[in-house]
Amino acid sequence: MAGVSHAVRVLIVDDDPLVRAGLSLMLDGANGIAVVAEAADGDEVPAAIDAHAPQIVLMDLRMPRLDGITAIHRLRRRQAPPEVIVLTTFDTDENVLRALRAGASGFLLKDTPPAQIVDAVRRVAAGDPILSPAITRRLMEKVATESGAYEQARQALAGLSPREHDVVLAIAQGLTNAEIAAELLMSVGTVKAHITHILTKLSLGNRTQIALLAHDAGLA
Template structure:
């Protein structure tokens, strides 16, 4: 990861974009690389600006943040995505997580929390708010057939990969998982990469959702 985390701010409200840009440009280790006013402007903005993390609004008039997140994560060497929402009951947050977002934030989160979340996902760890995200995951687990599909998918992993996946589902960082399983951090990263490949998942958040769907955390 670069010393400076480069952020693309995506929101259809210019006041929100301006406020986020002003706040983030003053945060240590973070720089705003660019802005976009709608989801359909994101590809061009990413082409124009090297970006590590995208702050993505969900509700935008032309292309919503869910589709924009899915398209962003499908790019080669994609940036991480944190979705922004006004209400923690927004049903689209779960869809955004499944589209590949590394987590979500409420728009009224304190500046230090937003900056901290950006640094966390840039380092490869998801933002999973214990209360709100747990409710969203509980809803995911009740979807028809999700339990069996998740179990079947996880059964394709090796025993060690399965242990690493469950540890990711419990919210462990690479270092914490390495300590728990008596592995090096590099080995944990290698296992996670293989899990992504075997299960066709885009990031750690999707591993966590799958593990929770399987009732393993």
């Protein structure tokens, strides 16, 4: 493992030992990232988090005892949970939506180039969600056609201030905090404060869920 004092701490969860070994080798070789633990199933995640305090969890979806989506649901009920990036071979629309609605901050396929996986870990650790472009296009098309979600999303967003509404739109467009700050002429700290207030008002876990709600409402 790399030095972990100032590195992004990562937990790898996958039932395939070869996948875990490959990811660990790749990420531990990246500057500023340290793999602090591995788990072979979703039911091992709570103990690994308690023992190693990761900031990022790379989570497979299909595992023999506890699947990744259920594990994400359980994680989001913890106080100050780590961010989750789903890394899987299964990219069906249903899997993507279920994972993101459960609280995942990103969704990548296992054939994603190593440099992009490393970049995703760094971006999510910095507070920016990550989705592969192909998944994003399909996801937004599916969300736009879901029945019943439109009015619920509109009602949920109605309680936001105009400035918070602007931030929601920017998040839905995939902008980073720095890009939102430049677009809306505010500091990055102010952007982060707005996002915190939005998450609290909407009872959401992360900014990816904000983006999904905005798309449900037809705003992006």
